[in-house]
Amino acid sequence: MQTDNKFKNNKIHKAFMNHNGKAFIAFLTAGDPDADSTVKYVLEMERAGADLVEIGIPFSDPTAEGVVIQDANIRALKGGMTTDGAFEIVRRIREVSQIPLCFMTYCNPVFHYGYDRFFTRCEELGVDGIIIPDLPYEEKAEMEEPASAHGVAVISMIAPTSEARIQTTAKEAKGFIYVVSSMGVTGVRSEIKTDLKSIVESIREVTDVPCAIGFGISTPEQAKKMAEISDGSIVGSAIVKIIAAKGANAAEDLYNYVKSMKDAIKEA
Amino acid sequence: MSKGRYGIHGGQYISETLMNELIRLEEAYEHYKKDPEFNAELQKLFNEYAGRPSLLYYADKMTKDLGGAKIYLKREDLNHTGSHKINNVLGQALLAKKMGKTRLIAETGAGQHGVATATAAALLGMECEIFMGKEDTDRQALNVYRMELLGAKVHPVTSGTMTLKDAVNETMREWTNRVNDTHYCLGSVMGPHPFPMIVRDFQSVISKEMKEQILKAEGKLPAAVIACVGGGSNAMGAFYNFIEDKEVKLIGCEAAGKGVDTALTAATIATGSLGIFHGMKSYFCQDEYGQIAPVYSISAGLDYPGIGPEHAYLHDIGRAQYVPVTDDEAVDAFEYLARTEGIICAIESAHAVAHALKIAKDFGKDESIIINISGRGDKDVAAIARYRGVDIHD
Numbered sequence: 001m002q003t004d005n006k007f008k009n010n011k012i013h014k015a016f017m018n019h020n021g022k023a024f025i026a027f028l029t030a031g032d033p034d035a036d037s038t039v040k041y042v043l044e045m046e047r048a049g050a051d052l053v054e055i056g057i058p059f060s061d062p063t064a065e066g067v068v069i070q071d072a073n074i075r076a077l078k079g080g081m082t083t084d085g086a087f088e089i090v091r092r093i094r095e096v097s098q099i100p101l102c103f104m105t106y107c108n109p110v111f112h113y114g115y116d117r118f119f120t121r122c123e124e125l126g127v128d129g130i131i132i133p134d135l136p137y138e139e140k141a142e143m144e145e146p147a148s149a150h151g152v153a154v155i156s157m158i159a160p161t162s163e164a165r166i167q168t169t170a171k172e173a174k175g176f177i178y179v180v181s182s183m184g185v186t187g188v189r190s191e192i193k194t195d196l197k198s199i200v201e202s203i204r205e206v207t208d209v210p211c212a213i214g215f216g217i218s219t220p221e222q223a224k225k226m227a228e229i230s231d232g233s234i235v236g237s238a239i240v241k242i243i244a245a246k247g248a249n250a251a252e253d254l255y256n257y258v259k260s261m262k263d264a265i266k267e268a
Numbered sequence: 269m270s271k272g273r274y275g276i277h278g279g280q281y282i283s284e285t286l287m288n289e290l291i292r293l294e295e296a297y298e299h300y301k302k303d304p305e306f307n308a309e310l311q312k313l314f315n316e317y318a319g320r321p322s323l324l325y326y327a328d329k330m331t332k333d334l335g336g337a338k339i340y341l342k343r344e345d346l347n348h349t350g351s352h353k354i355n356n357v358l359g360q361a362l363l364a365k366k367m368g369k370t371r372l373i374a375e376t377g378a379g380q381h382g383v384a385t386a387t388a389a390a391l392l393g394m395e396c397e398i399f400m401g402k403e404d405t406d407r408q409a410l411n412v413y414r415m416e417l418l419g420a421k422v423h424p425v426t427s428g429t430m431t432l433k434d435a436v437n438e439t440m441r442e443w444t445n446r447v448n449d450t451h452y453c454l455g456s457v458m459g460p461h462p463f464p465m466i467v468r469d470f471q472s473v474i475s476k477e478m479k480e481q482i483l484k485a486e487g488k489l490p491a492a493v494i495a496c497v498g499g500g501s502n503a504m505g506a507f508y509n510f511i512e513d514k515e516v517k518l519i520g521c522e523a524a525g526k527g528v529d530t531a532l533t534a535a536t537i538a539t540g541s542l543g544i545f546h547g548m549k550s551y552f553c554q555d556e557y558g559q560i561a562p563v564y565s566i567s568a569g570l571d572y573p574g575i576g577p578e579h580a581y582l583h584d585i586g587r588a589q590y591v592p593v594t595d596d597e598a599v600d601a602f603e604y605l606a607r608t609e610g611i612i613c614a615i616e617s618a619h620a621v622a623h624a625l626k627i628a629k630d631f632g633k634d635e636s637i638i639i640n641i642s643g644r645g646d647k648d649v650a651a652i653a654r655y656r657g658v659d660i661h662d
Contacts, residue, residue: 059558059559060428060560061428061433061434061437061545061560063283063437063441064283064441064444066441067427070427074428077559082557083557084557106544107281107544108543108544108545108552108558108560109557109558110558111542111543111544112541112543112554112557112558113557113558133283133284134281134282134283134544135281136280136283136284136287137284137287138270138271138280138287139270139280139281157283157284158284159283159284159285160285161284161285161286161289161447162288163288165288180285183285183444183446183447184444184445184446185441185445
């Protein structure tokens with residue numbers, strides 16, 4: 001996609017160019033516990049070594065999320081966070097940082113905002129990608145056309161159940177591929193049993209787009225292992241748990257946690 | 269590429285983890301719906317277990333009292349388990365069994381769909397887990413116990429607004445967790461394709477029977493068919509075989525709660541807007557940022573912020589009309605039907621009765637209207653008593 005002119009300013013590939021090419025991707029929810037904290041935490045996680053940050057635009061009914069991120073959505077919405085509020089957070093981050101950024105949310109907030117209006121804002125502010133768990137391959141066209149027109153990558157997801165869909169999906173993937181490690185919703189898991197290696201191999205047969213693994217990853221050991229078989233690890237619930245516990249005073253804990261994860265990935 | 273469209277509505281907006289399962293479900297359904305053995309088995313369950321065909325009852329006293337159209341009641345309340353929900357559940361449970369599934373999961377609002385699912389699971393020897401909003405397990409405690417008697421495990425859902433939409437969220441999450449041996453027995457004409465089609469087809473037995481029965485009784489089609497609409501399964505079933513009969517008015521009654529000009533409403537067509545949620549594009553009650561609105565109705569079965577995609581389409585093309593009915597009107601109609609015809613209907617169905625009370629006199633005495641009595645009202649008696657300020661125990 002680097003050859004595609006509309007994507008000339010897209011920064012996602014840069015996340016996979018540091019150190020050994022393995023990325024640490026961090027997720028947090030916009031406005032949890034407030035907008036100032038989100039801005040601060042994104043910058044703090046960048047300082048600790050995060051290569052890409054996914055900012056969740058809260059949704060009332062996050063059906064792909066486990067309890068930890070569901071609760072973060074509720075806290076953020078109760079605190080008054082909105083789609084415009086999330087854009088404002090990105091604007092403030094972009095004053096000081098060029099870290100690759102993706103939004104993660106559900107179809108409805110984007111649809112309701114208006115696809116063209118939404119992706120125009122993304123382009124203006126430098127949001128590089130969007131992850132939508134309720135937008136499978138079959139339905140992606142309606143969002144991908146306006147997103148691509150504004151240089152925003154719609155991230156494809158591949159799950160343990162994808163089978164023959166792995167390559168169909170991977171062939172058209174942009175930005176990076178989000179490999180879902182396990183069945184079920186987001187949340188910390190003690191063990192990941194899926195044969196991710198063969199999924200990644202199947203992806204590699206058809207595309208060079210990097211793939212990162214998410215869902216259930218919380219420890220440095222897991223992060224390292226996942227980065228060894230793919231191009232990176234994605235961590236959400238473990239980060240959101242720290243924010244849930246420390247509220248507006250989570251910066252130091254987040255720095256230490258992200259650094260430990262990034263250090264582990266560097267060894268992958 | 270996108271399947272299951274009704275105009276711009278419908279589709280499959282669902283997580284990748286579930287996509288192959290939806291494809292398998294569609295393939296299995298397309299196969300079995302043409303299989304004579306499957307259809308014979310289902311018909312046998314309908315006739316010998318669920319008590320079909322359900323009666324089409326001529327409500328003579330109501331007709332005379334209202335002084336207009338002849339009023340007919342389609343008695344889905346007389347089905348086994350007390351509502352139309354059993355039609356869809358027997359179909360889906362049998363299909364799931366053919367697919368090799370051993371476990372059924374389902375959401376429920378009022379508890380009718382949960383009870384029907386638990387019943388089918390008991391009958392077909394399958395495991396069953398039901399997700400029900402905590403607020404609904406409180407207001408429908410008797411149905412919780414019924415499901416447990418039938419061998420189901422009931423999970424009170426404490427996320428979000430703790431009602432039907434949250435029960436759907438939680439059932440979807442559970443299905444993503446465990447899909448290999450589990451079928452999500454979705455209870456309405458909603459969700460991702462192929463559910464709106466499958467549920468409609470299994471419920472369409474209602475209008476198939478209605479048509480035969482009314483032609484036998486009146487020698488002509490009804491002037492109108494009236495049904496309540498939450499997600500819209502009983503209405504879709506009651507409308508489906510009349511869609512091509514343009515002279516038959518199709519009227520869906522939405523739960524207006526305290527009124528469509530208040531925040532305490534669940535009337536999606538009247539107050540909602542286009543969106544994407546629970547696997548489908550359709551109309552939803554939502555705020556300016558697309559957050560799904562907390563909805564309200566006295567009826568737990570209509571307390572849903574969306575409407576099935578085929579209803580949204582019938583609304584768009586003007587083939588069906590959707591009207592709001594308030595709590596007050598529904599409770600009045602609930603009492604009216606009990607006093608006038610000796611039938612205690614579900615508070616959901618009372619929304620349809622309420623609209624019939626308003627429009628019956630607009631029709632000629634040679635015309636007929638059919639009200640779909642989607643369920644019986646035993647479950648609602650305590651709540652209606654409370655609504656009237658009478659303190660009784662459940």
